Amino acid sequence: MASLTNKNIILGVSGSIAAYKAPDIVRRLQDLGAEVRVILTQGGSQFITELSLQVTSRNKVHDNLWDKEVELSMGHIELAKWADAILIAPTSANTIANLASGKADDLLSSVVLASDCPILIAPAMNQQMYASASVQANLKTLTKHQTLIIAPESGKQACGDIGEGRLAQPIDIAKQVGNIFQTTKLSGKKVLITLGATIEAIDPVRYLSNHSSGKMGSALSDACIEAGAQVTLVHGNISVILNQKAQIISVMSAREMYQSVMDNIAGQDIFIACAAVSDYSTKNIEKNKIKKSEKTLILELTFTKDILQAVCKLTQKPLCIGFAAETQNLVENAQNKLKNKGCDAIILNDVSRCDLGFKSDENEVLFLTQENSIKIEKNSKQKLGRKIIEILSEQFF
Ligand code: C5P
Helix, strand or coil, rough: CCCCCCCCEEECCCCHHHHHHHHHHHHHHHHHHCEEEEEECCCHCCCCCHHHHHHHHHCCCCCCCCCCHHHHHHCHHHHHHHCCCCEEEECHHHHHHHHHHCCCCCCHHHHHHHCCEEEEEEECCHHHHCCHHHHEEEEEHHHHHHCCCCCCEEEECCCCCCEECCCCHHHHHHHHHHHHHCCCCCCEEEEEEEEEEECEEECCCCECCCCCHHHHHHHHHHHHHCCCCEEEECCCCCCCCCCCCCCCEEEECCCHHHHHHHHCCCCEEEECCCCCCCCEEEEEHHHHCCCCCCCCCCCCCCEEECCHHHHHHCCCEEEEEEEEEEECCHHHHHHHHHHHHCCCCEEECCCCCCCCCCCEEEEEEEEEECCCEEEEEEEHHHHHHHHCCCCCCCHHC
């Protein structure tokens, strides 16, 4: 079934009488789980009000390339980066011509040019216009540029004509957007992912932990589910809501995470160690709250087991992917980790940068194997997760 869970969709609405159906398209996209932002062209605004689209999308409608309040309204580059897909429905003959010729004289065409996500268009116009040589030539150009065309329906038109040019049904349009995210790259594969921060108790009140939010692991889980895999998540402390399609196991300490992974690793095809596991745990957990005193407090810590390394040593080892959060000698340290832990790939990120990594919604990583080093440019963790899974399935399956 098509799903748009966690997907950001831009709906472009251009000048066609079928624009009155745009709020219904917004709803159908939301039904599939999408967050929707609308870009309304000048032509579109002749047929549907900004307010109807704002109310249904629950977001400000974007209609101006030259908006000075970019902080409030998202500039066109931010909008382009935000989108996982751009759907233009209805797409007028004029918008089709603009897109085919690479024009950027309004917000919608500029966002399309600035984006690297899938573009879908649902043409809607008079049957004679749709059949015209120019529109058909422009559609051919757009198909060559990888734009997906949601074919119009045939039937009675608003102008009284009968023929091909009626906007496809909103529910079918939404489903076609959902379908582009359904892949079978990992279908039949079982994936176990660790994520979040472990918590090592000191006494009943205090603990040792770290800044991991679980966002990257959660994005990887979504991407694996999207690619058809059966996912098990073993998570520590997190600040994200996990995809309920996964089997979810909650743990606290590094020791519990180790045990849970070992109990569930048999039969897994892929193991992704995304958790920030504490390297040390307290030797003894105090039964009672440690009383404050002016004396120096010394905690005795013992080394925790390396879960990733332990999985890599199993005789029936799954494909193992680790993470390296580094602050210096990045590539060298990550390559050593790849070798010492015996994993198949390491995803390296620079945690010295305050705009990336821990807690942040964005990241930039290097996918390192013995043979390759692939840079994945700065993007949302959701998109990065998808890209990592795409590379992983290309490299190993
Ligand atoms: O050695 P370091 O902790 O930097 O390695 C990071 C990688 O190893 C991550 O993939 C992390 O999830 C994994 N790891 C683990 N068990 C530990 C420590 C790290 O699985 N005890």
